[in-house]
Amino acid sequence: MTADKRSTLRDALAAVHDGASVALGGMTLYRRPVVAALGIAAMKRRDLELITLTGGIETDLLIGAHCVRRLRSCYTGLEVVGFAPHFTRAVQNGTLELVEETEYTLSYALQAAVMRVPFLPMRGAIARTDIPHVRADLKRFECPLTGEPLFAVPALHVDVAILHASAADRYGNCNLQGQLALDRHLPSAAAVTIVTAERIVETDELLAMQGGIQVPGVFVTHVVEIPGGSLPTSCLPDRKLDLAAVLDYADAANDTAAWPRWLDHAMGALA
Amino acid sequence: MTVTSLTDLQRRRVDQIVVCMARMIEDGDFLAEGIGTFMSTSAYMLAKHMHAPNCTSLCPNGNTLMQGTRTLTLGHDEFDTVPRASMWLDYLQINLHYMPGIFLAGKRWTEFMRPAQIDARGATNNVTIGPHAAPRVRLPGSAGIPDASTAARRFYYYAPRHTRQVFVDTLDFISGAGNADTACAPDMTITVVSELGVLITGASGRFEVAQLHDGVTREAIESNTGFALGWRDDVRTSAPPSDTELRLLNEVIDPRGLRYLEMLSGNARKERLRELAMSSAAATHTTGRQTS
Numbered sequence: 001m002t003a004d005k006r007s008t009l010r011d012a013l014a015a016v017h018d019g020a021s022v023a024l025g026g027m028t029l030y031r032r033p034v035v036a037a038l039g040i041a042a043m044k045r046r047d048l049e050l051i052t053l054t055g056g057i058e059t060d061l062l063i064g065a066h067c068v069r070r071l072r073s074c075y076t077g078l079e080v081v082g083f084a085p086h087f088t089r090a091v092q093n094g095t096l097e098l099v100e101e102t103e104y105t106l107s108y109a110l111q112a113a114v115m116r117v118p119f120l121p122m123r124g125a126i127a128r129t130d131i132p133h134v135r136a137d138l139k140r141f142e143c144p145l146t147g148e149p150l151f152a153v154p155a156l157h158v159d160v161a162i163l164h165a166s167a168a169d170r171y172g173n174c175n176l177q178g179q180l181a182l183d184r185h186l187p188s189a190a191a192v193t194i195v196t197a198e199r200i201v202e203t204d205e206l207l208a209m210q211g212g213i214q215v216p217g218v219f220v221t222h223v224v225e226i227p228g229g230s231l232p233t234s235c236l237p238d239r240k241l242d243l244a245a246v247l248d249y250a251d252a253a254n255d256t257a258a259w260p261r262w263l264d265h266a267m268g269a270l271a
Numbered sequence: 272m273t274v275t276s277l278t279d280l281q282r283r284r285v286d287q288i289v290v291c292m293a294r295m296i297e298d299g300d301f302l303a304e305g306i307g308t309f310m311s312t313s314a315y316m317l318a319k320h321m322h323a324p325n326c327t328s329l330c331p332n333g334n335t336l337m338q339g340t341r342t343l344t345l346g347h348d349e350f351d352t353v354p355r356a357s358m359w360l361d362y363l364q365i366n367l368h369y370m371p372g373i374f375l376a377g378k379r380w381t382e383f384m385r386p387a388q389i390d391a392r393g394a395t396n397n398v399t400i401g402p403h404a405a406p407r408v409r410l411p412g413s414a415g416i417p418d419a420s421t422a423a424r425r426f427y428y429y430a431p432r433h434t435r436q437v438f439v440d441t442l443d444f445i446s447g448a449g450n451a452d453t454a455c456a457p458d459m460t461i462t463v464v465s466e467l468g469v470l471i472t473g474a475s476g477r478f479e480v481a482q483l484h485d486g487v488t489r490e491a492i493e494s495n496t497g498f499a500l501g502w503r504d505d506v507r508t509s510a511p512p513s514d515t516e517l518r519l520l521n522e523v524i525d526p527r528g529l530r531y532l533e534m535l536s537g538n539a540r541k542e543r544l545r546e547l548a549m550s551s552a553a554a555t556h557t558t559g560r561q562t563s
Contacts, residue, residue, distance in 0.1 A: 025363075028306070029346060030332065053362055054414070077411030080307040080346060081544065082534065084411070091409035100398065107366035125421035128448035128458070134381035134403050178349040179333050180361035211359070234346075238352060241346040243548040247541065 005223045006200065007173045009039050010268070012222035015192040016040055021049040021068075023186045025163035026233065028056035028202035029241050030179040033164040035229040035270065036196050041065035042267040050077075051158060053182050057233060057249055059135050062083040062120035062228050063096060065263060072099040072156075074106060075269055081246050100134045102126070103256055105153050106155075110154035110182055113189035124149030161190035163215070164230045166237070167206055172220025176207045178236035187219035192223045196229040198238060281513075281534050284466040285310060286520060287484050288429055288514045289530060291464045292383050293317040295427070301373055303382035309440035310429060311383040316524045317342045317516060318475055327357075334360045343525045345547055366418070374422035383427045383464070384416055385533075386440045386447060391477045391498035393461030394449025395420075395428065396442040396511040398465065404446050422448040426461045429535050433465035435497040450476030466524045467492045469502070469509065477501055484509045 013036065018023060023042075026032040037058040040048070046065035047069040052059055055076030062068050076087045101109075108120040124140070132138055132151065139152045157169035163183050165174040174195055176183055187193040195215070200223065206213055229235075232245035252262035292314035296302065300323065302315040319326055319340045327405050328337045332348035335356030344351060345356070353359055373380045386395035397416060401407035420426055426447075430437055450457040450472055457476035460471065469482035479501035480492060485508055491498060512520075520530070527547065535543055 030349060048516050054412075073412065075412035075414040082540070092406055094405065098409075100403075100412075102413065102417040103366050104418040105360070107363055107552060111367060125420070125448070126417060128421050128445075128451070130398075130403070130445040131417050167465045178353055180359070182362050184361055185363055210354070234349060236349050240350065243346055243544065244552065245543060247548065250541075 002222060002268040003176075004170045005220060006170050007199065007222040008222055009036065009196070009224045009226065010014050010057040012194045012224050013039050013219070014045060015194065016043070016045055016048070017159075018045055019047045020045075020159040021051060021157055021160045023161040023190060024058055025161065025181060025183040025186060026058075027179045028054045028075070028077070029233045029246065030181075030234050031164050031166075031176070031183075032056055032058040033097070034058050034231060034233060035226050035231065036162045036164070038267050038270055041184055041263065042066055042270060046210045051156065052105075053103070055084065055087065055245060057084075060086045060253065061207050061249075061263065061266075062244065063087050063090050063150075063258060065265040068096060070097040070099065071107065073103050074101040074103055078111055078246055081243070081250050085250060095236045100131060102131060105131070105138070106154040106156075107182070108155040109188055110185055112153065113158060114185055117155065117248070119154050121150040122153050124151060156189060158186065158190040159192065161186035163187070163193070163195050164235060165195050165215070166235055167198040167199045167209065167224050168195050168220075169203045169206055169217070170200060170223065171203070171207055172215075172217030172223050173213045173219065174215040175206045175211060176214040176219075177210065178234060180214070184214050187215050192220075192221045193219055194224070196224045196226040197222050198227055198229065198235055200225045213216060221234040235254050277531055278532055282531060284484070285531055285534055286512045286517065287509060288431065288464050288466060289317065289520065290478070290516050291469055291482070291509055292427075292429060292555065293321065294467060295462070296323050296381055298323040298325050300326045300379045301329065302326050302380040303380060304331055305382070305384065305495065306331055308383070308385060308533070309525065310533050311385075312343060313520060313525050313530045314383065316343070319517055320329075320519050320523070321516065326410065329365070334365060335503070336360070340524070342523070343527070343529050345529060345551060347398070347551075366415070370415075370418065371422065374419065377424070378420075379422065381425075382419070382425065383429045384535045386428050386430065386437070388437060388442050389428060389430065390439055390442050390449060392449035392452065393426070393463070393472050393476075393478065394442055394445050395447030396444045398444040398446045400443055406443075410485060411420065416447040424459050428461070428463040430463055430465040433441055433467040433492070433495050435495060438465075438496040438498065440498045452476075467495065472504070473501055475501070479503050480506055481511045482507045485511050
């Protein structure tokens with residue numbers, strides 16, 4: 001498995017079809033594939049299902065660009081900056097279908113996908129909350145061994161996983177820094193994995209970094225070198241969260257006149 | 272707009288909540304930090320400085336297990352934690368390998384969460400105001416609260432605003448489990464530290480007032496609560512923050528006053544965030560702001 005996987009962003013994103021389920025790496029405001037999200041917005045993809053443990057600016061901008069039909073997440077917001085404007089409005093207006101995940105339901109669903117089993121069992125105590133009432137896909141069943149009530153959490157379906165890596169080599173091996181989120185596991189569940197990387201380096205250099213190779217290239221389809229591809233979210237060790245830019249984003253996304261200008265400007269900056 | 276635009280009373284109430292939370296932490300607890308929850312993180316660091324130095328922190332911004340203490344940052348914790356973590360994990364490891372064993376094997380996982388709504392039996396809502404299918408307000412979501420609250424025997428919340436909008440008779444959605452409305456022994460003990468006092472569920476499973484903060488009357492807490500409160504026989508007055516606690520908070524743990532952000536909303540909060548973002552962009556990055 002030594003094929004050179006370097007690609008342009010446009011060629012890599014051709015794998016994202018209308019209606020595809022797309023898992024986004026990173027977490028809220030940390031190491032998000034923001035430039036790749038802008039690329040999807042620029043290509044005017046429609047009816048996507050986005051999957052993210054926690055959604056941040058990358059998810060919100062795709063909702064604001066009308067690319068998203070359904071979202072699976074257990075939190076979508078801009079953390080200290082507050083509500084994610086497009087997400088909040090789209091759910092309130094009924095134009096976005098939200099699958100109400102918890103940290104466990106999404107983790108179990110991903111683990112089932114990785115294992116290629118139809119479901120994993122979750123303890124029945126979740127029925128003490130309203131989550132099962134809004135998740136008809138979580139099927140209650142009796143444990144065949146103990147008789148206790150359990151819920152079957154169906155395996156996640158992922159067409160395309162998109163990660164932003166701290167560094168990668170041409171073979172798709174990745175080093176990830178900072179918040180790892182679910183990133184080490186998304187590629188082994190997805191049919192296609194696209195990595196945008198701060199830098200493309202030699203394999204020896206990856207091995208010398210903290211954590212070494214965190215995603216093996218065997219699961220990676222395309223590697224695109226995009227310095228600053230996570231901005232304004234962080235990417236350890238080189239990029240800190242740009243909080244002022246997130247505040248600017250929130251202001252623009254809350255203003256119907258400013259929003260198209262923000263989006264055009266951000267998409268226009270794509271090479 | 273500066274942090275001084277908060278009244279002294281509001282600042283005192285923030286610090287009162289922080290010290291009440293810190294004093295509930297036992298040495299050796301596993302402390303799970305939230306993100307942007309500066310008040311609870313301040314409390315964890317204060318406990319580690321004061322009486323609980325052997326607690327392990329799970330810092331979710333980086334998913335690191337940390338000994339020792341840190342200075343609070345505005346979204347840059349990864350840079351402080353990952354390079355000197357005792358362990359560096361991802362979310363499958365946290366959720367599949369660590370949380371179930373810590374909660375269900377009875378280890379002391381201590382985390383103070385912030386609910387949008389909380390009811391008399393300690394159930395909470397961070398999902399929607401109004402019906403789930405057609406909400407008036409969509410909230411960001413409940414993250415791991417449904418999972419943790421259905422496994423824990425002790426559960427903690429904090430409420431910077433003690434109002435009838437937060438302390439409600441009926442939740443619009445249950446995302447954090449409370450005690451069942453039955454005659455059986457309660458499932459769990461739930462504590463909420465608010466700006467007015469400390470409520471703890473009793474034998475009935477319902478909240479009882481255990482502490483009132485200095486200067487708060489019974490009438491004040493009752494009139495700001497949307498359900499009938501029980502009262503413990505031995506209601507205490509919370510000890511105000513000591514000089515040592517205040518010095519640690521102001522000079523070591525949170526010199527920029529990030530914990531006061533949780534008391535601000537709307538434009539005041541945005542203005543303060545702008546101010547803080549500008550001052551951190553201007554400052555050169557200081558490495559190793561280890562405080563222990």
